[in-house]
Amino acid sequence: MSTGSHGNRPTRNQQREAARAKAKELREQQHKNDKRRKLFIQGGVAVAVIAIAALFISTIATSAPKEGPRPANMASDGIVLSGANMAAVLSEAGSPGADPVANLPMPGSSTVAIEVYQDYLCPACQAFDAANAEQLQTLVEAGAATLELHPIGMLANQSAGTKYSIRSTAAAACVANYSPDTFWKVNQAFYANQPQEGTPGLNDDEITALIDAQKPQNQSKIAKCIKDKTFVPWATQATDYALTGPMAQAAKDSGAAGVGTPTILVNGKVYTGSIVDPKEFLAFVTQVAGESASTTPATPAAG
Template sequence: MSTGAHGNRPTRNQQREAARAKAKELREQQVKTEKRRRLFLQGGIGLGIIAIATIFIVTLATSGPKEGPRPANMASDGIVLSGSGMGAILSDAGAPGSDPIATTPTPGSSTVNIVVYQDYLCPACKAFDEANAQQLQTLVEAGAATLELHPIGMLASRSAGTQYSLRATAAAACVAEYSPNTFWAVNQAFYTNQPQEGTPGWNDDEIKALIAQQKPQNQTKIDKCIADQTFIPWAKQATDYALNGPMADAAKQSGANGVGTPTILVNGKVYTGSIVDPKEFLAFITQVAGDSASTTPATPAAG
């Protein structure tokens, strides 16, 4: 039975609250699932099952070289986008297997550093992107912010054995290496075309085609980079580093029970508000920017 024009249509506030509740549910479900997985591995529920799970995890962590090449333009393990056109700030690749170099915001700068740890298979990450991408792009292009995107493979075990999250992370690194100024467009394409958890996700040829639609430079090199799995070892290292370093620190700072994506920081401060309310997120950015400006050391007067 259809509802007429004067039926019980939800108000905009009700729609917004429903979206907030759904996003919160997605994040809480992801954290609970990770917690259950850890308890399962520790709980001794069937020696045979535990053995299989352990073999899978060890294989995931150790398959391939432990040290592989790092992508250029991702010195922090994330790519920093700045200015008109969402162009990338370029950086050297660094030595294979070397530690990332954290981006340090300039004290007192009017430009805030927004950092997002994300997984291209994560529904909550997609929800955050859909709600905030346009606002983020506006802030970056206006010079009010830089956006530092850290793709990781946290959900690599949730794609029917294909490790889609790791492959998508490694493919994004190929883009950062060979066509960094296309990264934002590719990032958006990954979310627009996000597969469901539990499915195989896109295969490598489909990922190549998805990237090609964004008209990057050096498509042939990107395709070879993906086919050769050049940055799979780096993707594993970056994921492990994020989960045990920045994301763990952020979870502790925010009082969360576990790490999860997306994890969002503004000048190092964790955002804990609604991921689907752009106004609330903008208010947090504005507050952090004001706090940063107020702590700028005073310049001594000339004598």
Template sequence: MSSQNQGDAPLSKNQRRAAAREKAQAARLKHKRRQRAGKWLLQGGLAVVVIAIVVGVVLIITNSIRPAGPGPANMASDGITIGKDFVAEQTKALGPDDEPVTSSSTAASDTVNITVYLDYLCPICGQFEKANNDYISGLVKSGAATVSYHPVAILTNQSLGTKYSNRAANAAACVANYSPDSFFDVNTALFANQPEEGTAGLNNDALVKLVTGVDGIQKKSEITTCIKDEEFKSWVTSATQRAVDGPIPNSKVDALPGTPLVLVNGQRYQFSTPFTNEEFRNFVITAAGNSYADNSTGTATPNPSDSATPSETPTP
């Protein structure tokens, strides 16, 4: 007799087939579970990557959009006004959320107001200054005119990545804040040493040397720190945007059309190039109009025959 029990009996052919099918089905189920697990892991990994990218973009945008800082003193109108003997009009610094204060127009008085929106990298601005700076200097020194300078930075991306327009306008703002009565001379020096558009321009150390080397400059240490720290760079950006968006105060100009924008008693100077001082002188007289006819104070007034040198006082 055989000693093998029923449990040890060999499987039939049908039983072996059923067992094989069960084994194959179990293998397929295991494979599907692995596929699903891998899919969820992949999706989860992609989600993490997407979240990381989104967070990174948000951080970049957040870091690039900085709130505007306070503006410089004596530029409450986004510009500085310089009067007789080159003395600047004193105004308080605006806070980050304050709106610019429109300067008063002098169109109805015996003193003409010249307003210039300029970019220190703009070659046409440099040409206007070269042709007319001495003439403007003579008028301002005598009290026949005031001049308001509005530095903007519309050519910031035209200096090989150094943002010269913004940095130069910041340097000018530093002077307005710490040594305002030196602004006219610093403005003259910046144009006398103007770099070519499309070049890197002066670095901050060179700007410090140039600005603090101007005769009569005050608070050199504070100006040095201001220029190197680019204290007013966000203000420059905001002031530029306000000019670009418009309107231009005390004029009929809807928005900054480019630089230079020159206004005389609110009237836009439609210049031709090359610049000539004769053309600008004639425009000053025309724009001033009848405001000089009623002058009974003896104050010097512009005249096409006035001297263009700052050392001589213009006479009627």
């Protein structure tokens, strides 16, 4: 009888010790998982958004080009709409890879500056738009407000690998560059045709068709811009900058748990009320407008 292999087998004691060690390891891992799950539940949606953002940033940092051309009319990484017909405020493109230049509200101005950081895959962004688009347009066309839209790709990893958030952001930049006065209509079309999270979303041809339906200027240039992915590097940079720059600081200053979409600022103050209650949002805009007006420097009396 051959016994040559028995000398390498662990003894029963060794087997028991190995089993205990493995069980301990599994318990510790389960404890860590339970603790992590509890933290996510306690932190709510804001913590989940931070986790998504962190995962997204770590992915794009290694996979995306570091620099690319900037779109015209988005000097702040957002497009400013002002006056009748939601016309765009024009600006130069700037150097590839350059940091955006923020639009600062004028102290004492009766026109409030409303900024919206949004993701075209984000259901909450769509909900805010559905509730507030009409009154936002009314405020802008009446001259009571400017609207600065910042499309970003925060949910790039939530579209079955197609990075729909980044592609739609880049396509919106093509519109800003070649047909800026059509941006508002295109923005609304993206929300009207919003895909569900976890699905591939619209492909580039479908995005092009969606934009073409809004009758923009320079349709062929926009189509080529989308096909060539001209502004995909910029969309990546703009998203990274939004999640680590002024929007993140504004959210922190407001006491928010983290950065998410939509993030809405009125004269730099973060709106933390209901995103689906237009009356509550309008009340906030009115309040901030009153506070800003009260800071107007007094005119010295004539001597």
